[in-house]
Amino acid sequence: MANDNRSIAVFDSGIGGLTVVRELMHRLPNEDIVYFGDTARVPYGIKSSETVTRFARETCEFLLQFDPKIIVVACNTASAAALPTLKETLPVPSIGVVEPGAREAILRARGGTIAVIATEATINSDAYRRAMRRFDEGARVIQKPCPLFVPIAEEGRASGDAITMAVARDYLEPLVRLDPNVLVMGCTHYPLLREAIAQVVGDGVALIDSGEQTARAVIADLTERSALNNAETAGRLTCYVSDNPQRFRELGQRFLNKTIVDVTWISPEQFYSVGHVKTA
């Protein structure tokens, strides 16, 4: 049986991508995962496509030194802005969160209206709607940026919190009036607010977690390429951040749903030195 014990590399602007890691660890417990959170430059969601693409390219250069078998762009903003460009130059396969979420939304909508909530940058990129229309050119898509959801999730406000519920109603009720039957959580922070979101949109609307769909897509890809790790020992999660390892560890536990043991702070000299070698 084929075996590939190289790591799965995952990156995000900060901690949100850990919701994707959580799904990967749950489904592929013996894979090693290398995670990079760009916490010195977080968030990406309010930045331009050009800048986000530059950040993502630099991060991929950093991650390539670990010889990964796949790079998972576990950030909707970076997937929307940079994935096509990255795919052109990366020497390993890569997968983003937009396409798996979009595909599942099309399957579940059965012709109904699909609502997408995400950061400003993801919505402005129109990436979800474009991906959905590649799967179904008649797809009807409505999209709304929800900028306060990220800081609310980072503050650790639970779904039952009064502020969380007030903000969820404020953002989502105008969407509900258009009667969607699917809602895509197009930001890796949003699954932490899943209950609040579900309560506002009601049982009739299927919630799609793009991160969960991405974990499935990674498994499908590795299976197809016979690149799963068949080790019988538990995989290891190694985290690198560009700033504030303490904050990453504290907040990250909520996103990962378990303790984060191994976090290393990468100085800019280190981060860029790798990039310069690789691009030289």
Added chain:
Amino acid sequence: MANDNRSIAVFDSGIGGLTVVRELMHRLPNEDIVYFGDTARVPYGIKSSETVTRFARETCEFLLQFDPKIIVVACNTASAAALPTLKETLPVPSIGVVEPGAREAILRARGGTIAVIATEATINSDAYRRAMRRFDEGARVIQKPCPLFVPIAEEGRASGDAITMAVARDYLEPLVRLDPNVLVMGCTHYPLLREAIAQVVGDGVALIDSGEQTARAVIADLTERSALNNAETAGRLTCYVSDNPQRFRELGQRFLNKTIVDVTWISPEQFYSVGHVKTA
């Protein structure tokens, strides 16, 4: 009469510092102002002191090319983290927002309790309390991070908005119970939420706008050094940003209270090339 027609340089992590510029333009209408907003790396308020200091130093290198007569650190997080370090190496005078706000708070408190609200990084640095205790070693200071105020102000939610009011009550009511007689708005975004804040804390609490106090301190410094610009023509505001000039222009108008005409997007190559020359 002495005259110094060089610019006043002002910087912030993003748009918040424009509330300081607004005060400067109001009080010194014939001064030229060069503003830099580090919108590619905004916000600073959740980042480590080391990283914020690096960002601030790089920005100062960029601004020195304009031969300013003073550099105003119009960002509480950067003032708290980096100002002492910057002062050691900068070849021109510099002024931050923490000390002017702290001084005014001491004067107004007359021995009562002083509450400070700011970003996580500013509160963690303890810079306001330390500055206040330099002016009055018996000062009683309580401090609270209010992370949602920045994205709420950036979303353009007015003070009357239901979410703004709910968040203001959530953050501030526990402070009000400790009966402060002064509240320092220790983040340049917060003056946009002044009415909501005032409504929750009530008439008995004096609100200090650190940005306004900083503008006064700049005038005092330039007057003392005979470095005011005596031109009779209106001064010019020139803005540079590291990302997203369009978003800066749109949001910035609310912070500046007038139209922003002149915004230039600085590429990283340009930003760093200046720094490398200066530090070489």
